[in-house]
Amino acid sequence: MIRLENITKIYPGTTAKAVFDLTLEIPEGSTTALIGPSGCGKTTTMRLINRLEDATRGRVFVNGEDVTAVDPVQLRRQIGYVIQNVGLFPHMNIADNIATVPRLLGWDRRKTDARIDELLHLVGLDPAADRGRYPAELSGGQRQRVGVARALAADPPVMLMDEPFGAIDPLVRGRLQNEFKQILQRVKKTVVIVTHDLDEAIKMGDRIAIMRDGKLCQYATPEAILSKPADDFVAAFIGSDASLKLLALTPVGQAMTPAAQSGYPLSVNARASLKDVLALMLAQDAPGVRVTDDQHQVLGELNRQQLFHYQQTLLAA
Known part of the structure; x- marks a missing residue:
């Protein structure tokens, strides 16, 4: 164009x-x-x-x-x-x-x-x-x-x-x-x-x-x-802080483990960025979050270890 x-x-x-x-x-x-x-x-x-x-x-x-x-x-x-x-x-x-x-x-x-x-x-x-x-x-x-x-x-x-x-x-x-x-x-x-x-x-x-x-x-x-x-x-x-900027580009739904249920009390929408999820985990001292769709149905979950591993994967890609 x-x-x-x-x-x-x-x-x-x-x-x-x-x-x-x-x-x-x-x-x-x-x-x-x-x-x-x-x-x-x-x-x-x-x-x-x-x-x-x-x-x-x-x-x-x-x-x-x-x-x-x-x-x-x-x-x-x-x-x-x-x-x-x-x-x-x-x-x-x-x-x-x-x-x-x-x-x-x-x-x-x-x-x-x-x-x-x-x-x-x-x-x-x-x-x-x-x-x-x-x-x-x-x-x-x-x-x-x-x-x-x-x-x-x-x-x-x-x-x-x-x-x-x-x-x-x-x-x-x-x-x-x-x-x-x-x-x-x-x-x-x-x-x-x-x-x-x-x-x-x-x-x-x-x-x-x-x-x-x-x-x-x-x-x-x-x-x-x-x-x-x-x-x-x-x-x-x-x-x-390139790694944090990469997290801001990535929706949590891309990194989560699919699951029909989750024991984590904190909930985030699948479109939320991994940077926002990391900030939430740190602020609430939470080990992980459950991931939901727009109707609040559970799609999966993500814990801190998975998030940090995914961050390293992004940097190495």
């Missing part, structure tokens, strides 16, 4: 390369997280996709088409864009904010209104209560939800997300990340997300591109990067 071929970007008035000879292919329907130190070129790379920046050398393709052959305004109307501070129009109510691109595309009122209601439901807001409200009346998390709804309004095949959760309270951020990941899995978009938070990149990305000084250091699945960093810089960037 998105392909960058030998991209170099040099800003006017400087000889420094913001991006240097970057080649990257992002599969259709996947989410790729761009991450690296400040000034590594991750935001520039994303802005090249919708021509907020033009490459000095190289080519960018979206859905097989060179973006320089497309009118930039038309290109951007086909790409959803979510930014850190949301960028909602303060003088417009929520419905009008979401309807911005559909109206530019000439959608009729009935189709637009139906899309507004559909998207408000999708992002967990109430059409009856929220469509007439203004951005100033919403919490930060609610505004971010509306920003995502607006980006999805015209059903674009591609979404770009620039630090979308950076301005959200840490207590809310994790829940929103989980909710938006579920939304993106349902709507099947090709997504590029820029973040400075490795935990966020691991949680949101099907693949992660780690950059440094405008160059691509490693591009792989979160599991591959955590278990097999490409070089010393990537290893240092990941940090010393």
Whole structure:
């Protein structure tokens, strides 16, 4: 869906390369997280996709088409864009904010209104209560939800997300990340997300591109990067807790021993991460947990020894 071929970007008035000879292919329907130190070129790379920046050398393709052959305004109307501070129009109510691109595309009122209601439901807001409200009346998390709804309004095949959760309270951020990941899995978009938070990149990305000084250091699945960093810089960037990060990627249902009954009093859902289960075991000084489905039926159990053994298996894979 998105392909960058030998991209170099040099800003006017400087000889420094913001991006240097970057080649990257992002599969259709996947989410790729761009991450690296400040000034590594991750935001520039994303802005090249919708021509907020033009490459000095190289080519960018979206859905097989060179973006320089497309009118930039038309290109951007086909790409959803979510930014850190949301960028909602303060003088417009929520419905009008979401309807911005559909109206530019000439959608009729009935189709637009139906899309507004559909998207408000999708992002967990109430059409009856929220469509007439203004951005100033919403919490930060609610505004971010509306920003995502607006980006999805015209059903674009591609979404770009620039630090979308950076301005959200840490207590809310994790829940929103989980909710938006579920939304993106349902709507099947090709997504590029820029973040400075490795935990966020691991949680949101099907693949992660780690950059440094405008160059691509490693591009792989979160599991591959955590278990097999490409070089010393990537290893240092990941940090010393790679094993815990791997546990955060693994649902307990993948590591449990299947059983119809369990004697452990503590219960966790099969979708809970092994990192969360380990934290629960330590906090409750529990030797193990029973694992259940959404109807609270026992699927199996997991004890500490099994968990630690599975952790070593992940690292050795």
